[in-house]
Each structure stands twice: as C-alpha cells, then as structure tokens.
Amino acid sequence: MISYPFDRQGGERWSEALAGKRPAFACVVGFTETCLIPGISAAGSTPEARRYTAAGDAEVLLHGWSSRLPTAPEGYPSPVVISRAVVQLLNLPVWILDSGLGEPCMGGIVLGGTPARCLSTGRAMSTQTVSDLFEQGLLWGERLAREGDYLVIGECVAGGTTTALAVLLGLGFAAEGLVNSSHPCCNHDQKQQLVRLGLTRGGLGHRATAMEVVAAVGDPVQPVVSGMLLAASLYTPVLLAGGSQMLAIAALAARLAHESGIVWQANRVAVGTTRWVAQDPSADAAHLARLVGVVPLLASTLSFAASAHVPLRAYERGYVKEGVGAGGLAIAAHLAGIEHDELLAAIEGVFERLTIG
Numbered sequence: 211m212i213s214y215p216f217d218r219q220g221g222e223r224w225s226e227a228l229a230g231k232r233p234a235f236a237c238v239v240g241f242t243e244t245c246l247i248p249g250i251s252a253a254g255s256t257p258e259a260r261r262y263t264a265a266g267d268a269e270v271l272l273h274g275w276s277s278r279l280p281t282a283p284e285g286y287p288s289p290v291v292i293s294r295a296v297v298q299l300l301n302l303p304v305w306i307l308d309s310g311l312g313e314p315c316m317g318g319i320v321l322g323g324t325p326a327r328c329l330s331t332g333r334a335m336s337t338q339t340v341s342d343l344f345e346q347g348l349l350w351g352e353r354l355a356r357e358g359d360y361l362v363i364g365e366c367v368a369g370g371t372t373t374a375l376a377v378l379l380g381l382g383f384a385a386e387g388l389v390n391s392s393h394p395c396c397n398h399d400q401k402q403q404l405v406r407l408g409l410t411r412g413g414l415g416h417r418a419t420a421m422e423v424v425a426a427v428g429d430p431v432q433p434v435v436s437g438m439l440l441a442a443s444l445y446t447p448v449l450l451a452g453g454s455q456m457l458a459i460a461a462l463a464a465r466l467a468h469e470s471g472i473v474w475q476a477n478r479v480a481v482g483t484t485r486w487v488a489q490d491p492s493a494d495a496a497h498l499a500r501l502v503g504v505v506p507l508l509a510s511t512l513s514f515a516a517s518a519h520v521p522l523r524a525y526e527r528g529y530v531k532e533g534v535g536a537g538g539l540a541i542a543a544h545l546a547g548i549e550h551d552e553l554l555a556a557i558e559g560v561f562e563r564l565t566i567g
Contacts, residue, residue, distance in 0.1 A: 211544040213509045215488045216499035221506035224480045228447060228545050234358030235302045235542075236350070236438070237271060237293075237535055238365050239264040239318065240309040240430040242326040242334065245369030250400060252392035253288075253368040253533065260368040263288075265313040267366045267534045268306045270294055272317040275564065286524045287561055289484075289536035292512070293364065295556040296539035300546055303357055307350060309343055310430035321346045321434060329376050329427040330404050332411030337425045340433045344421075344466065347437020354438070355445035362482075362542055363438055364451040364535020365431045365459075373429040374458035376405040378502075380414055380423035381465055388498040389454035394528035396492040420465040428462075431455075436463035443475040450479065450505070451538020453487035453495055453531070461502040482508045482538035486531040510540035517554065519561055 214221035245251045245260040254260030266278030267290040274294065297304055308315055310323030323343045326334040354361055367373070371389050378385035387398050405427065412426030424432055435456075439448050440463050450456035460481060467474050487495050488509035499507035514522040525531065543553050 211511045211550055212541055213485070213488065213511055215496035215507045215509055217506035221480060221508045224447065224506060225508065225545060228360055230545070230547065231359035232300055232546060233302065233360045233362045233449070233542050234354055235297065235362045235364065235535065235539065236305040236307060236354055237268065238307045238309050238363065238431045238434045239268050239311055239315065240323065240325070240367045241312050242367060242369045242373055242429040243328040244372050244404070247328065247404065249397060250372055250404070251369050252530070262313055263368040264366040265311055265315045268315045268318055270564070271297065271304055271534065272306055286521050286529045287565070289530055289533040291557050291560045291564065292536035293534045293539050295553065295560045296543045299543060299548055299553070299556050305354060307434060309434045323430040326429045329373055329408040330411070332408045332413065332426050334427055335425050335430065337421055340421050340425045340428070343430055344433040344437045347434040348441045351438035351441030352445070355442040360447040360449065361442050362449045362451050362535060362538050363435055364538060365435060365455055366534045367429050367431045370429060370431065370455045372401045372404060373427065373432070374455045375401050376408055376427035377423055377432060377462055378458050379405055380409055380418065380427055381420065381461055383461060383501055385498060385501065388494045388501070390487050390490050390493040390495060390531060392530055419469055420462055424462065432459055432462055435459045436466055439463050439479055440467055440472055440474040443478045446478070448479045449538045449541065450481045451535035452481070453483040453537065454493070454498060456481045457495070457498050457502050457507070460504045464504045476504060479505045480508055481505055482510070482541040484532045484537035484540065485509050485511050485513065486525055486528065487537065490528065490531065508541055510537050510544060512540045512550065512553065517558060519558060522558070522561060
C-alpha cells in the first residue's frame with residue numbers, strides 16, 4: 211500500500227524500520243497573499259475563502275469540525291478528511307503550529323510569524339521574520355521528536371505550491387513544469403510568470419542565501435518546517451507529509467543546514483505524499499524528488515475509486531490531491547497495519563460527519 215517514486219531502496223529501508231510504529235503529528239499552518247490571485251489555487255472556493263482555508267483545516271484536525279471547512283470551487287472536500295480519519299484511527303497526538311495565519315485558530319500554537327505578502331512583490335517577508343521562524347522550527351522539532359515513535363510533519367498554506375516553485379527556482383533548481391497543483395491540470399504558466407516577477411523584483415542573484423530566497427518569495431510555513439525536520443532528525447525518523455511543497459522544503463532545509471553549519475540526519479527523513487500527486491500527469495513529483503536528491507519520496511496507494519461519495523471520487527480525476535499531511539498520514543496508517551478498506555471507511559465517516567452532520 212506504499213509505492214516509491216524516487217529512491218526505492220531508501221524508502222523501503224525507512225518504511226521497514228517503522229512498521230507497526232505510531233507517530234506524533236504536527237501540522238504547520240500559515241498564509242501567503244499569493245493565494246488571493248484569482249485562479250492560482252483551488253484550496254478554497256474563492257480568493258476570499260482561501261484566507262480561511264488553513265484555519266478551517268486546523269480546526270477540523272483538532273476538534274473534528276469547523277464552520278470554515280474549506281472546499282475546492284466545485285465543492286470537493288479538503289484532504290483534511292483523510293488526515294482527521296488517520297488521527298482518529300491511530301489516536302495520534304496532534305500539534306497545530308501557527309507560523310503566520312493572520313486568522314485565529316482555536317487550539318493552535320502561535321509562533322509569532324506574520325502572513326506573507328504575495329511572492330510577486332519580491333519581499334514576501336523580512337529576513338528577521340524568516341530567521342525567527344526557523345529558530346522556532348528548530349525548537350519545536352527537538353521538542354516534538356520524543357512524542358511518538360517518529361514525527362510526521364504536515365503543512366497547510368493555500369498557494370503553497372507556487373511559493374514552493376519560487377523557492378526551488380530561487381535556490382537554483384530547474385523545477386519549471388514539475389510542481390503539482392490543487393487544480394486537475396496544473397496552471398504552470400500562471401505560476402511561472404508570477405515567480406519570475408517575484409525573483410526579478412527580489413533582486414536575487416546566484417549568491418543569494420536560502421534565508422534571502424525565502425524572505426523574497428517564500429511563505430512562513432517553509433522556514434518552520436525546515437527547522438523542525440533538521441532538529442527532529444537528530445532524535446527520530448521524520449516524514450514530511452506532502453508533495454511539491456515538502457520536496458521544496460527538503461531542498462531548503464538542506465541548504466539552510468549547509469549555510470548555517472547545522473548537523474542533521476538526512477537518512478532519517480523521507481517525503482510522503484498521495485498517489486494523486488505521484489501519478490499527476492500534469493506534473494512530475496518523481497523527477498522533482500530526483501532533482502532535489504535529498505530524501506526518498508513515498509506515496510500512499512489510497513484510492514477513492516470505490517467510494518460511495520461522488521465528491522471523494524473527484525480525487526481520482528485530479529482535484530485537490532494533497533494537503534494537511536494527508537498523504538503522509540495515510541502512509542502512517544499503512545505502516546501501523548490499517549488495511550485500505552478500513553482507512554477508506556474511516557475517511558468516508560469523517561466526510562459524512564462534516565457534510566451531513
């Protein structure tokens with residue numbers, strides 16, 4: 211129930227070591243004004259609704275309900291239905307870390323960051339904010355590393371695949387056309403035009419540091435997760451639960467570690483995503499993982515093809531795909547011995563409670 215799109219040997223070794231284990235789960239949430247651009251993201255029915263996507267997902271994770279439950283424009287459910295189901299099945303401890311939401315989130319731990327400006331400005335955040343968030347990530351990574359047999363780190367930031375592309379290009383990776391999207395067919399042209407504008411306005415040259423790149427065109431989630439994975443890897447295995455965004459963060463963390471002289475254990479880290487990301491015909495997660503070359507890429511084989519609910523079956527047509535740690539948590543469920551049909555039934559139960567009551 212797990213496939214290995216990149217570095218099968220490393221991924222199998224990582225998986226085998228954790229069979230039967232139970233992780234702790236932390237989800238880092240944040241906001242970038244990039245998501246307010248019409249058409250840039252489907253993580254919310256309108257640009258205005260995307261202001262509340264991360265806060266709504268976080269509340270569902272923690273409490274099982276939110277009046278701000280986000281949906282795609284066509285009404286397809288947030289991937290939080292997957293995440294919540296796994297959290298309940300495995301009785302996982304959950305932490306929500308607010309890196310800069312700008313909206314209150316009941317139960318979230320506020321890290322002191324701020325929402326990012328649109329990456330097209332070339333000045334998304336101050337370098338001081340990025341540095342402070344990175345330090346918070348190091349602190350929380352070490353703190354949470356001992357809360358489970360391993361640590362799963364998820365993210366939720368609408369517009370995050372676009373900031374992921376921006377950071378990858380800013381770091382020198384030829385990632386054009388490779389990142390995924392919440393749209394059925396990725397809007398590569400729109401993303402690339404926006405990113406090129408931000409990189410130009412940010413004045414980033416070949417000697418730009420990783421901190422400078424994130425400050426210019428990134429989002430507040432990126433430095434927090436980077437710090438967390440570096441610190442936690444010294445004590446426990448880490449699964450970065452996501453697709454393009456977590457591959458970008460793996461690349462960013464490696465660069466930050468190199469520039470800051472931070473020791474970490476890359477062989478304890480993997481990225482875990484969904485089959486919908488791994489098999490997306492309009493992107494190439496495996497190629498992106500190969501390009502980054504830092505950690506293995508795993509994918510859950512979870513399918514909604516047999517679901518009784520039409521909105522869930524839309525995932526099989528490329529809608530939504532990933533988010534809120536869904537793919538990584540599905541992998542955690544597989545590793546813990548949860549069979550496919552049991553997981554699907556649990557997800558359908560969460561979906562029914564959220565939509566029917």
